[in-house]
Amino acid sequence: MPDSVSIVIPVYNERESLPVLYSSIKKVMDDLENPYEIVFVDDGSRDGSLEILEEIQASDENVVVVSFRKNFGQTAAMAAGFEYSKGDVVVTMDADLQNDPADIPMLLEKIKGRDIVSGWRKNRKDPFLSRRLPSMMANWLISFVTGVKLHDYGCTLKAYRRDVIRNIKLYGEMHRFIPAIASWVGAEIVEVETRHHPRRYGTSKYGISRTIRVVLDLITVKFLQSFSTRPIHAFGPPGLVMAGVGFLISLYLSYEKFVLGESIGTRPLLLLGVLLIILGVQIIVMGLLGEMLARVYHESQDKPIFVVKKVLGSSADISGGYRAGGKP
Numbered sequence: 001m002p003d004s005v006s007i008v009i010p011v012y013n014e015r016e017s018l019p020v021l022y023s024s025i026k027k028v029m030d031d032l033e034n035p036y037e038i039v040f041v042d043d044g045s046r047d048g049s050l051e052i053l054e055e056i057q058a059s060d061e062n063v064v065v066v067s068f069r070k071n072f073g074q075t076a077a078m079a080a081g082f083e084y085s086k087g088d089v090v091v092t093m094d095a096d097l098q099n100d101p102a103d104i105p106m107l108l109e110k111i112k113g114r115d116i117v118s119g120w121r122k123n124r125k126d127p128f129l130s131r132r133l134p135s136m137m138a139n140w141l142i143s144f145v146t147g148v149k150l151h152d153y154g155c156t157l158k159a160y161r162r163d164v165i166r167n168i169k170l171y172g173e174m175h176r177f178i179p180a181i182a183s184w185v186g187a188e189i190v191e192v193e194t195r196h197h198p199r200r201y202g203t204s205k206y207g208i209s210r211t212i213r214v215v216l217d218l219i220t221v222k223f224l225q226s227f228s229t230r231p232i233h234a235f236g237p238p239g240l241v242m243a244g245v246g247f248l249i250s251l252y253l254s255y256e257k258f259v260l261g262e263s264i265g266t267r268p269l270l271l272l273g274v275l276l277i278i279l280g281v282q283i284i285v286m287g288l289l290g291e292m293l294a295r296v297y298h299e300s301q302d303k304p305i306f307v308v309k310k311v312l313g314s315s316a317d318i319s320g321g322y323r324a325g326g327k328p
Helices: 017-030 049-059 074-082 101-110 128-146 172-185 211-226 232-258 269-299
Strands: 005-012 036-042 063-067 089-092 116-120 159-160 189-193
Touching: 005 017, 005 074, 017 036, 017 049, 017 063, 017 089, 017 101, 036 049, 036 074, 049 063, 049 232, 063 074, 063 101, 074 172, 089 101, 089 211, 101 116, 101 159, 101 189, 116 172, 128 172, 128 211, 172 211, 232 269
Parallel strands: 005 036, 005 089, 036 063, 116 189
Antiparallel strands: 089 159, 116 159
8 A cells, every 4th residue: 555645734824825726736646646745734824825825625525734833843844744754755845836746756655665765946036145155154163073975964855754754853943954953863854855845925924034043943952962961971071171281380380480499470371271170170060961861861751862764573562663562
């Protein structure tokens, strides 16, 4: 039986686009054999988008509408779409008609035997200075820091296996980092070229200011990727280096004071040595506190530190990639 498909679409003030988008998706999916649903998540729209979605849902039982009380952001909308969808494969796309529903069959074909298919808007129809250039820089930086090489992290058009995304919790603005987060648990990712169209209605909800948020989220992602279960390894080395340099400075000044008899009370080097020792100790203590918090986080919620793909020759009850006895 073909995989069931959920198409998740965050919506924020896209009234004009919705009827065209729905018709295009329905035409594409009706031509396929896959059972499907279209999950629209209205992220607190104020232009009447919800009314349009309610009309669409009333005429089509394959449509699900999730409405937020206010605007919570695209990451929250994606997380809600994942939660309220039921398909074996979840396809995400924007509501502004810039992603092409005709690419969905290609994504479904490419995801066979894989976990994530990520779209690449190679011929992107957006302004260069305000959209494409910052995106190119962000994609290079994210690929370099996370080690997951993708040309277009910002492309919403992606396909995910259900067993991958159900173990991913999204916060802040981290929806663009899902491939990198999924790679931590061994997800197989492939990137494919997808079509991209100029915006037909409304204006973009993104500006160059989002670059700052991307950088801050990237720091969080890198820390979680490398040090979420061993924060002392992040804080320990710089703390030891600073404390060690401060100790050497203080040792040198002690030699000058007690052996050579020189005055060191007014020397800035003395303040630097003391400061480095204090800062080094504080950073190490932060690492120890992080270790305690990491253990409380994992043990209080029975969070596993590993993810199991499958078990052969065992009767262990593995559910959702968690170890037997763990919470789903």
